[in-house]
Amino acid sequence: MIMKYIPTIGLEIHCELSTKSKIFCDCPVSFGGEPNTRCCPVCTGLPGTLPVLNKKAVEYTVKAGVALNCEINEFSKLDRKNYFYPDLPKAYQISQFDLPVCKDGGLTINTSDGEKFIRIERIHLEEDAGKLLHDGFGKYSLADYNRCGVPLIEIVTRPDLSSSEEAKAFVEKVRLMLLYSGISDCRMEEGSLRADVNVSIRPFGTDELGTRSEMKNINSLKAIARAIDSEIIRQSEILEDGGKIIQETRRWDDNKGESKSLRSKEDAHDYRYFPEPDIVPVTFTKEEIESIRNSMPELPDKKFIKYTSAFGLNEADASLLLTSVSLSDLFESTAEECGNPKSASNFIIVEVLRRLNDSGMLPEDIPFSGKVLGSLVKMLENEEITAANAKKVLSAMFDSGKDPETIVAENAYRITNDTGEVEKTVIEILSNNEKAVEEYIGGKEKTFGFLMGQCSRALTGRGNPKVIQQILRNELDKRKGGV
Amino acid sequence: MDITKLTIKRARQLMDAKEISAAELTELYFDRIKSLDDKIDSYLSTCEDKAAAQAQEAQKLIDSGNHSLLCGIPFSIKDNICIEATKTTCASKMLEDFVSPYTATAVNKLYSENAVILGKTNLDEFAMGGSTENSAFKKTKNPFDLTRVPGGSSGGSAASISASLALGSLGSDTGGSVRQPASFCGVVGMKPTYGLVSRYGLVAFASSFDQIGPIAKTVEDCAIILDSIAGHDAKDGTSLNYKNPSLYSSLFSGDIDIKGLKLGLPKEYLTEGLNSEVRASLYTSISALEKLGAEIEEFSMPSLKYAIQAYYLMSSAEASSNLSRYDGVKYGYRADKCKSYQELIGKSRAEGFGKEVKRRILLGTYALASGYYDAYYKKALKLRTMISQGFEQAFTKYDIILHPTTPETAFKLGQNTDNPLTMYLADIYTVAVNIAGLPSISVPCGYDENGLPIGLSFTGKPLGENDIFKAAGAFEAAFINNFRVPAI
Numbered sequence: 002m003i004m005k006y007i008p009t010i011g012l013e014i015h016c017e018l019s020t021k022s023k024i025f026c027d028c029p030v031s032f033g034g035e036p037n038t039r040c041c042p043v044c045t046g047l048p049g050t051l052p053v054l055n056k057k058a059v060e061y062t063v064k065a066g067v068a069l070n071c072e073i074n075e076f077s078k079l080d081r082k083n084y085f086y087p088d089l090p091k092a093y094q095i096s097q098f099d100l101p102v103c104k105d106g107g108l109t110i111n112t113s114d115g116e117k118f119i120r121i122e123r124i125h126l127e128e129d130a131g132k133l134l135h136d137g138f139g140k141y142s143l144a145d146y147n148r149c150g151v152p153l154i155e156i157v158t159r160p161d162l163s164s165s166e167e168a169k170a171f172v173e174k175v176r177l178m179l180l181y182s183g184i185s186d187c188r189m190e191e192g193s194l195r196a197d198v199n200v201s202i203r204p205f206g207t208d209e210l211g212t213r214s215e216m217k218n219i220n221s222l223k224a225i226a227r228a229i230d231s232e233i234i235r236q237s238e239i240l241e242d243g244g245k246i247i248q249e250t251r252r253w254d255d256n257k258g259e260s261k262s263l264r265s266k267e268d269a270h271d272y273r274y275f276p277e278p279d280i281v282p283v284t285f286t287k288e289e290i291e292s293i294r295n296s297m298p299e300l301p302d303k304k305f306i307k308y309t310s311a312f313g314l315n316e317a318d319a320s321l322l323l324t325s326v327s328l329s330d331l332f333e334s335t336a337e338e339c340g341n342p343k344s345a346s347n348f349i350i351v352e353v354l355r356r357l358n359d360s361g362m363l364p365e366d367i368p369f370s371g372k373v374l375g376s377l378v379k380m381l382e383n384e385e386i387t388a389a390n391a392k393k394v395l396s397a398m399f400d401s402g403k404d405p406e407t408i409v410a411e412n413a414y415r416i417t418n419d420t421g422e423v424e425k426t427v428i429e430i431l432s433n434n435e436k437a438v439e440e441y442i443g444g445k446e447k448t449f450g451f452l453m454g455q456c457s458r459a460l461t462g463r464g465n466p467k468v469i470q471q472i473l474r475n476e477l478d479k480r481k482g483g484v
Numbered sequence: 485m486d487i488t489k490l491t492i493k494r495a496r497q498l499m500d501a502k503e504i505s506a507a508e509l510t511e512l513y514f515d516r517i518k519s520l521d522d523k524i525d526s527y528l529s530t531c532e533d534k535a536a537a538q539a540q541e542a543q544k545l546i547d548s549g550n551h552s553l554l555c556g557i558p559f560s561i562k563d564n565i566c567i568e569a570t571k572t573t574c575a576s577k578m579l580e581d582f583v584s585p586y587t588a589t590a591v592n593k594l595y596s597e598n599a600v601i602l603g604k605t606n607l608d609e610f611a612m613g614g615s616t617e618n619s620a621f622k623k624t625k626n627p628f629d630l631t632r633v634p635g636g637s638s639g640g641s642a643a644s645i646s647a648s649l650a651l652g653s654l655g656s657d658t659g660g661s662v663r664q665p666a667s668f669c670g671v672v673g674m675k676p677t678y679g680l681v682s683r684y685g686l687v688a689f690a691s692s693f694d695q696i697g698p699i700a701k702t703v704e705d706c707a708i709i710l711d712s713i714a715g716h717d718a719k720d721g722t723s724l725n726y727k728n729p730s731l732y733s734s735l736f737s738g739d740i741d742i743k744g745l746k747l748g749l750p751k752e753y754l755t756e757g758l759n760s761e762v763r764a765s766l767y768t769s770i771s772a773l774e775k776l777g778a779e780i781e782e783f784s785m786p787s788l789k790y791a792i793q794a795y796y797l798m799s800s801a802e803a804s805s806n807l808s809r810y811d812g813v814k815y816g817y818r819a820d821k822c823k824s825y826q827e828l829i830g831k832s833r834a835e836g837f838g839k840e841v842k843r844r845i846l847l848g849t850y851a852l853a854s855g856y857y858d859a860y861y862k863k864a865l866k867l868r869t870m871i872s873q874g875f876e877q878a879f880t881k882y883d884i885i886l887h888p889t890t891p892e893t894a895f896k897l898g899q900n901t902d903n904p905l906t907m908y909l910a911d912i913y914t915v916a917v918n919i920a921g922l923p924s925i926s927v928p929c930g931y932d933e934n935g936l937p938i939g940l941s942f943t944g945k946p947l948g949e950n951d952i953f954k955a956a957g958a959f960e961a962a963f964i965n966n967f968r969v970p971a972i
Contacts, residue, residue: 042586046809048579048687049566049588053721083805083852085829092808144813273852275861278692278802280721 010162017193024152025052036145044150046091058152066103101125120159165226312342327364338375506556530603560650563604575619578836588685605640627970635665660914663926667889667939678921679724682717690799707732743777748882765930794867795915804848889939
């Protein structure tokens with residue numbers, strides 16, 4: 002179908018904060034666990050209990066605001082959002098209505114048409130609800146309240162996105178910024194980052210926005226993109242058939258690749274927001290906001306500039322290293338130890354990432370530090386070991402957790418500068434491979450590689466390849482002349 | 485020993501002098517509950533075994549000489565305040581079988597002083613009402629006249645003190661629910677400054693108004709109880725970080741001097757709704773206070789006229805949200821044979837809640853609905869600010885605001901049950917205090933021609949508990965010879 006319409010997309014991104022305890026009680030915030038083992042009278046809303054606001058959760062929200070270039074409100078408050086649902090034990094969610102912690106921010110993303118600034122309207126703090134389990138319990142559904150009261154932030158964008166690619170790029174960037182701020186692990190597969198997507202379309206050449214639909218709780222980047230694309234097509238088809246888009250909430254089924262209407266605007270909830278009387282308003286002084294700002298770790302956009310300019314990495318490598326906090330931390334300390342960021346980057350991207358890919362490990366599972374890895378890269382840089390042995394050392398570091406010096410010593414990997422030993426080995430190899438020598442002399446240049454390999458192996462990789470090559474060439478030339 | 489004349493202070497002396505043991509005292513009260521409470525119906529449940537064990541424990545401490553003022557003192561607790569492993573029903577069918585897994589902070593504080601809890605007292609369902617007739621379980625009677633209501637919503641607590649079925653009680657006061665029944669039952673009821681006593685474990689009615697308060701025979705007894713239950717609680721985000729420099733009860737160590745104390749009497753409370761006998765008693769009390777050296781003056785605070793409207797809007801709005809959690813899903817009453825979640829929640833709430841609770845949920849839901857919020861809730865919020873400012877201004881001139889606790893004395897059972905508006909007006913003088921979060925105490929100041937008690941209220945500035953204890957204490961000392969106990 003030829004696109005006759007311009008899509009307008011807005012996102013509401015929900016992100017679980019990785020505070021130690023829940024937003025209003027002391028229960029731990031952690032994924033999984035036996036149902037209803039991580040809850041207490043407060044987070045299950047038993048009669049007479051009261052919420053006490055976790056200060057860390059507020060601080061994390063401010064950090065999110067700083068990372069996403071928002072203004073921080075010196076005065077904000079919590080409100081009750083009232084609705085009945087079995088996963089919401091108080092039958093209201095404590096959230097923020099008209100005075101969120103953060104407002105008016107945004108992020109620049111890269112699009113096919115260049116850079117684009119996506120505005121963020123607000124970031125507010127709220128509590129998560131529990132989970133309902135519908136399958137396997139006959140005619141009953143069961144409720145698990147472990148997730149109740151896990152602190153969440155909701156990031157609401159302006160309708161500035163115009164394609165699924167842009168939406169993906171935006172969510173990805175937000176995810177990175179939050180990860181590096183240290184406030185969330187942003188694991189989409191565990192639902193700690195999920196998005197509601199608002200989509201409308203309008204004909205080219207017109208300004209007035211079309212009627213929008215909303216799809217809730219989409220929890221992967223791919224699903225977000227698919228949901229948007231599907232919705233654009235669905236709305237286009239309606240308009241092409243002369244129909245009208247109705248304002249509604251739809252449920253995206255990523256397995257089927259389609260959405261279904263959940264409720265129309267007329268059936269929309271009236272949440273009857275009002276100020277939460279159990280929690281006093283949240284106030285910050287300018288100084289407090291500054292001190293949180295100053296406590297922020299270095300964010301990925303700054304790091305990217307550092308990697309590509311000061312460190313001289315190409316953009317692709319810099320982006321790749323910045324996909325994970327553990328990976329970029331590993332890179333930075335490796336680079337510092339070995340003194341050569343480019344070598345560090347190459348070794349990590351080629352060797353370390355290969356190992357992770359092969360074993361299915363995550364960067365945070367790497368059992369050694371960047372300092373240790375840096376000493377290995379340094380040995381390679383200084384030609385103290387061969388590239389082939391460096392790989393073996395790395396492999397041993399993953400398996401045994403031993404440091405590279407020990408592994409090199411135990412396996413006698415250090416390159417030998419004793420030319421006598423190399424000479425002795427070369428002569429021995431040549432005398433054991435008379436046929437190959439003959440072939441070489443006969444003009445079969447390829448055989449040189451075979452003999453080279455034999456010599457290296459006999460020297461357990463300790464031989465400096467350049468030295469072996471030279472001595473081998475000499476010895477063969479001697480024999481050539483001898484014929 | 486005449487149990488009807490016993491106070492916490494006197495019981496303390498008797499126990500310390502070994503004239504009675506904690507166990508004997510507890511037994512005495514249980515005997516009286518067994519013989520009398522059939523008539524009064526003040527208790528919803530009692531816990532005799534647990535109380536006996538607590539009394540034993542208390543006696544050990546008394547014997548060791550290392551005990552606090554409330555050690556061994558028998559208490560009743562309003563049944564909307566949670567005690568671990570016991571029922572907290574809120575006098576509602578909805579929570580008829582609800583057993584709390586934890587104890588309210590205020591009760592824990594009583595426990596830490598080794599007070600003895602006798603049982604839980606009746607109330608209007610979820611503390612909504614002024615007569616305790618909205619209880620789903622029983623109707624408590626006024627000990628002064630068994631055909632009349634004890635007031636409410638802490639009617640069971642006030643009646644238990646009045647009928648000498650406990651020495652101290654904890655009630656809760658959202659719009660007058662401690663002071664009004666105390667006034668009807670001829671005892672002392674006190675509502676502390678909002679945030680002075682932790683609300684943790686008090687089942688919420690209207691969170692920004694609710695406050696736990698003591699009910700006892702005397703002002704001094706109330707001060708002793710407040711000394712125990714006041715204080716910051718990390719479990720209540722609205723709890724104040726305040727500690728009174730000395731004990732409230734220390735005010736009573738000698739004669740109380742209130743010479744020069746300035747009391748303001750709001751004209752808005754002296755209009756036609758005020759019963760003539762209550763009015764007469766008010767003026768007699770004023771003369772008595774003047775004799776003690778206090779200066780009393782009438783003043784006008786126009787915003788008071790809107791207090792009742794603002795109160796019913798806001799408290800119902802908060803209640804509609806607070807009571808949403810009772811949906812039949814997790815605990816409490818659950819309707820049978822429901823085919824969907826919507827049906828389950830609808831039927832459970834329809835069958836589990838009483839009429840008055842439903843009325844207020846509807847009212848509050850309406851007031852918060854989008855499109856009405858600005859016209860109702862927001863306007864009420866503005867009134868709240870106006871009323872608070874009105875009090876602030878009054879306190880620049882007066883140390884204390886003086887007013888009748890209620891416009892009338894206790895009414896007949898059933899008299900107002902079909903007329904919720906008349907019922908609401910029983911709170912007309914008490915709600916403003918909760919709107920502004922102020923401390924207030926009601927003390928007996930006279931009896932009408934039917935022998936029904938009349939209450940006088942002393943309202944103080946925020947954290948002005950010392951002022952009102954002093955004034956009420958001085959007044960009580962002058963009135964003590966007129967003080968009556970009900971003849972049951």
